[in-house]
Structure formats: C-alpha cells, structure tokens
Amino acid sequence: MEKLSFRSYTDEDFPFFQQLVLASKEWESEECSAENLPAYLKKYEMLQGHWTIYEQSGEKVGLSYSLPWAPSNEKPWLGTLLVKKSRRGQGIGKEIITQIAEHFQGNHKAFFCACPVERTGWLQFLASCGFEQFKVEKNEEEKEYVILVYPL
Numbered sequence: 001m002e003k004l005s006f007r008s009y010t011d012e013d014f015p016f017f018q019q020l021v022l023a024s025k026e027w028e029s030e031e032c033s034a035e036n037l038p039a040y041l042k043k044y045e046m047l048q049g050h051w052t053i054y055e056q057s058g059e060k061v062g063l064s065y066s067l068p069w070a071p072s073n074e075k076p077w078l079g080t081l082l083v084k085k086s087r088r089g090q091g092i093g094k095e096i097i098t099q100i101a102e103h104f105q106g107n108h109k110a111f112f113c114a115c116p117v118e119r120t121g122w123l124q125f126l127a128s129c130g131f132e133q134f135k136v137e138k139n140e141e142e143k144e145y146v147i148l149v150y151p152l
Contacts, residue, residue, distance in 0.1 A: 001091050002056050006099060009051030009063065016053070016060050023085035030116060031080070047071075049079060054096055061087045066100050066111075076104045076111040078150075097129045097150070105152045114145040123148075 009017075014037070021027060021034045032040040041051075049067030053060055065080035078100055083093045104111050115122045117136060123146060127133075131148035138144050 001095065004054045004056050004061070004092065004095050004099065006052050006054050009053050013053050013060070013063075017063060017082075020063055020082040020084065024082060026119065026122075027080075027082060030119070044079070049077075054092070054099075056087075056092070060084070061092050062096050064096055064100060066103075068104070068107075070112070073112065076108050078111060078113040093125065094129045097131075101130070101150055101152060108152055110149045110151050112150070113148050115148065117144040117146055 017037060018034045021032075021037065028034065044051075044065065047067050047070070049065055052064045052066070054062040054064070062083045063080070064078065064082075066076065066078050068076045070077040078097070081093060081096060083096070101111065112134070113126065113131060114137075115126060117123075123133075126148055129150075131150045134147045134149040136144055136146055
C-alpha cells in the first residue's frame with residue numbers, strides 16, 4: 001500500500017466529510033446526519049481535538065478526529081474514523097490508527113476509543129487494528145458503549 005499523507009482538515013474539506021457521512025449510514029445514525037455536520041463540527045471545537053484528512057496519491061481517502069486529552073479520563077482518544085467507501089478493506093483505516101498511535105507515542109501509554117456495543121463490525125475492525133476491550137459504560141441516555149484501549 002502506498003503511504004498515506006495527512007494534513008489538518010480545512011473548510012474546503014467539508015464536501016468530502018459530507019460524502020463520507022452519506023456513504024456510512026451506520027456512522028450517520030450514531031453520530032449525525034450530513035445536514036447537521038456544521039453543528040457537529042462546532043460541538044467538537046471546544047474539546048480542542050484535531051480533525052485530520054488522509055490522502056493517498058493525491059486522493060482524499062479518510063478522515064479522523066482525535067484529541068490528546070479527553071475530559072472523561074484525561075487521556076488521548078480517537079473520536080471518529082471514516083474511510084472513503086470505495087477504499088475500504090485496503091488497510092487505510094488500520095494505517096490511520098497506526099499514524100495516530102505514532103503521534104501519541106512517547107507522551108502517553110495508551111489511547112482510547114468508544115464504540116456502541118451493537119456495532120460488532122466496528123468492534124471487530126478496531127480489535128484487528130490493535131485495540132483491546134477495556135470496559136462497558138452507559139452514556140447519559142443509557143446507551144451502552146465498549147471502551148477500547150490501544151497500548152502504546
């Protein structure tokens with residue numbers, strides 16, 4: 001696989017983000033609709049995380065949101081990972097997680113993510129990338145999430 005390049009998300013990437021959301025009905029049902037993306041992005045500004053665009057051979061292939069410090073446990077987190085539908089199953093998502101892990105290495109011993117318990121495909125993908133199940137928690141609406149940890 002050709003190496004991924006990455007850069008910070010800009011407003012010009014918004015149509016690509018919309019395309020990713022529209023191609024991922026599961027993510028859209030869990031997080032937000034394509035129409036509500038502006039409000040969704042605004043909500044995450046206060047956490048001071050980082051939206052990142054990933055490219056391969058000049059083609060945008062993925063997007064992530066990670067933050068070095070989450071209020072929940074004061075540790076780094078992966079909040080969002082989306083890969084272009086036509087490029088799924090090619091190792092891009094795993095490479096994105098590897099790059100995020102490399103970014104956090106040295107300053108942290110692990111980073112975390114959360115996944116709804118019923119999203120078994122997502123859980124299997126995260127496990128194949130090196131995440132380990134840590135615990136199950138309920139959010140304010142009593143929805144259950146598996147908390148996963150990626151040792152660094």
